[in-house]
Amino acid sequence: MQTKHPFSPRPPVQEEDWIASLSDAIQEGLLRLCTSRLKAFAALMLFALVCFLPGFNSIPPVDRDEARFAQASKQMIETGDYVDIRFQEGTRYKKPVGIYWMQAGSAQATGMGAEAPIWAYRIPSLIGALIAVGFTFLIGMRMASVRVGFLAGLGMAACILLGVEARLAKTDAMLLASIMAVQWLIWELYDHQNGLTPKQAIIFWLALAVGVLVKGPIILMVAGLTIAGLSIQERSVRWLSGAHYKWGVPAFFLLIMPWFIAIGIHTDWSFYIDSIGKDMLAKVATGKESHGAPPGTYLGVSLATFWPVSIFFILALPWVWAERKRKAVRFALTWIIPTWIIFELVPTKLPHYILPVLPAMAVLTIHAMECRATEFSALWARLFALLVPLVAIVLGVGAPIGLIVLEGTVLPASLGLGLVAAALAVLSYSVLRKGRVIAAFVLACLITPILYLNVHGAIFPAFKSVWLSSALVEEANRVKSCETVELASIGYTEPSLVFLGGTDLKFLNAERGAHFITEAGCRVALVERRQNTAFMEALGEKANLIQKSSTIEGYKLNGGKWQSFGLYQLKLN
Structure with a gap:
């Protein structure tokens, strides 16, 4: 069947000047690269790694699915039971075992075993x-x-x-x-x-x-x-x-x-x-x-x-x-x-x-x-194609601005990367408007490593307020009075807290939390603000035995709300 071919193979150079030269250079590069299957495959794998690696080891465990999968795999290593799938004492019978075996294997391969960080489970x-x-x-x-x-x-x-x-x-x-x-x-x-x-x-x-x-x-x-x-x-x-x-x-x-x-x-x-x-x-x-x-x-x-x-x-x-x-x-x-x-x-x-x-x-x-049959002559197509630069601008420039607004953190390099990505996206659209679709596509794909280096590699790890579990565990380890600390959480039950704080971490109500913190041992209770009154009432006369060592505030992504936590432990004699 004959199809419409809205472009001539080589639009006149006088109409496109530098855009034609850039597009021709991209086409020549593709021609040389794709003469060899091995070269094309190697270049593709390198590009994929450049896209996938930013943030791979710096983004903390993400709630909830990732943390649940990783914790269940971690417990396989801890227990040596590679048949059952468990999250703490509960079962996790939603998916078969394959991914847990792979994650446990990758964590073991790092030599760190159950103590491996989250990136080991992402391999x-x-x-x-x-x-x-x-x-x-x-x-x-x-x-x-x-x-x-x-x-x-x-x-x-x-x-x-x-x-x-x-x-x-x-x-x-x-x-x-x-x-x-x-x-x-x-x-x-x-x-x-x-x-x-x-x-x-x-x-x-x-x-x-x-x-x-x-x-x-x-x-x-x-x-x-x-x-x-x-x-x-x-x-x-x-x-x-x-x-x-x-x-x-x-x-x-x-x-x-x-x-x-x-x-x-x-x-x-x-x-x-x-x-x-x-x-x-x-x-x-x-x-x-x-x-x-x-x-x-x-x-x-x-x-x-x-x-x-x-x-x-x-x-x-x-x-x-x-x-x-x-x-x-x-x-x-x-x-x-x-x-x-x-x-x-x-x-x-x-x-x-x-x-x-x-x-x-x-x-x-x-x-x-x-086949040079990508429709771009209609008005709807030209308007729709504006999403190429629009998404890049929102992600590239909006993310560092959002970091400034929400965290008060300024990353000049991140803003610079965002502007580069936005400029490349505008260039892609300009090439697309001239009918050089393949060149525009390649340029659009080349935006993504820059965006991912910026968003995944720099912005997401810098959003400290959303990584509540990381902040809570880090602070608990900072204020602890001995080498090994037992943790309990009252009012906050995200699975990432278990992965970071340890399988033995306890999720308790206010009454049981009060009993936990007043028992002997090196313990820290993480008490969410709305549970604080019930927690103190449950302590009763024993309230004078504990001290508030620190306060952590952050934004809980699941549920979308700001939360504040007090970290309590027994007073030192």
């Missing part, structure tokens, strides 16, 4: 994000060309959502890596229809097992919907015959079943009640944990979370629709649409749920750009 997420970018490159290359693969991978490395997940000790980056491996091999089956090689089949079934052990049935849903959709369109399942099912299916179950059986026996099958009944089905039935939202939410959310690729994807939609019967486009749409619809219909919505379809969107976007 699997970083590796998962890098693998996902690498498979995006591979899929794009197999579906189109090395250049399509490189630019699609560049977009995923620059993507805001993947950048966040790469820095959090959670499941989603590693889940994406396993999904990408499976989707690559589904494409190989679909495109060539002559079967997987034995090595490819091993990767396919191993990745499927890893995905299930990391996050349960999500990988089966994404892969299953893709296979079902393609089979319906082909009116045949014969293209699947080369997946080595005879040994692949038994190997898959052999990999996943030992732990699933062991955790069932160990917990008298309560793991399945919690993980399936209380977590998965609850999310399907209602908006769980205040994360409910109506259908269509992801359409709006993805504009920000998939920036900057989302802007170019919208511009590519006319070509995608026109070329929907093309094999590569049909595969990508079958990957995207069913999974997207299901997540839109599920009441519980979190931004990272749609992460598994973003690589397919990136490949489609670059495919359209390579």
Whole structure:
């Protein structure tokens, strides 16, 4: 089918002057880089690391999911029990064991064991994000060309959502890596229809097992919907015959079943009640944990979370629709649409749920750009493309200004980085207006390392008031009267406090907190201001035995409110 080509391959130099020279230089650089798969892949991995590493080891544990995952992994190391999943004395039966094994392994590999800082537990997420970018490159290359693969991978490395997940000790980056491996091999089956090689089949079934052990049935849903959709369109399942099912299916179950059986026996099958009944089905039935939202939410959310690729994807939609019967486009749409619809219909919505379809969107976007069919002549497209500089300006300049307003902290270098990012974003838009879409896309992606160095590397760690758990534990260690201190928290129950303060940290009410602090031992009670009256009343006549050593104030992100804490301990004789 013929498509509209709104640009000539080389707009006249007299119309574009320096923009034409810059765009041509970017195109020449891409041409040289993408003549070698190895060079393109190496450059992509380097770019991804530059995007993902800022803030990786300086951002404290983030509440609540990251801190819960990391603490449960930490307790596996402490107890030596790698079957059960627990948060302090309670169970954590929401996800399978895969990510906990990986996090415990990465913490052990640092040589620090259970005492490892939070960045050690983030290593699997970083590796998962890098693998996902690498498979995006591979899929794009197999579906189109090395250049399509490189630019699609560049977009995923620059993507805001993947950048966040790469820095959090959670499941989603590693889940994406396993999904990408499976989707690559589904494409190989679909495109060539002559079967997987034995090595490819091993990767396919191993990745499927890893995905299930990391996050349960999500990988089966994404892969299953893709296979079902393609089979319906082909009116045949014969293209699947080369997946080595005879040994692949038994190997898959052999990999996943030992732990699933062991955790069932160990917990008298309560793991399945919690993980399936209380977590998965609850999310399907209602908006769980205040994360409910109506259908269509992801359409709006993805504009920000998939920036900057989302802007170019919208511009590519006319070509995608026109070329929907093309094999590569049909595969990508079958990957995207069913999974997207299901997540839109599920009441519980979190931004990272749609992460598994973003690589397919990136490949489609670059495919359209390579065909020089990215629509930009309409007024709506020109106005929409203003989101490229707008987001960069808000993040780059707004973040350091917010730090000044909220913390009173001035970081001149951060403001400078923000201005550089904003200027580069304006340049990207200027190039885009001249119809040099690929050059504009590359420039937009190059904004992100600067933004992430600024926001993740400098701004977030400097927002001291939001890292309440870190401040409380640091202050407790400063005022403690002996080497080892026992901590109790009254009125503040964030899981990051457990990870930082130790597994034995106690969450108590005012009465039990009063009893805790007056017992013998080196103890500090962290008392939230609204609990202070009840705490002092519970102390009664023993109030004269304790002293308020310090006060900490900060902003609790979960719940969105300012809080003040008194740190109490026994008076020294």
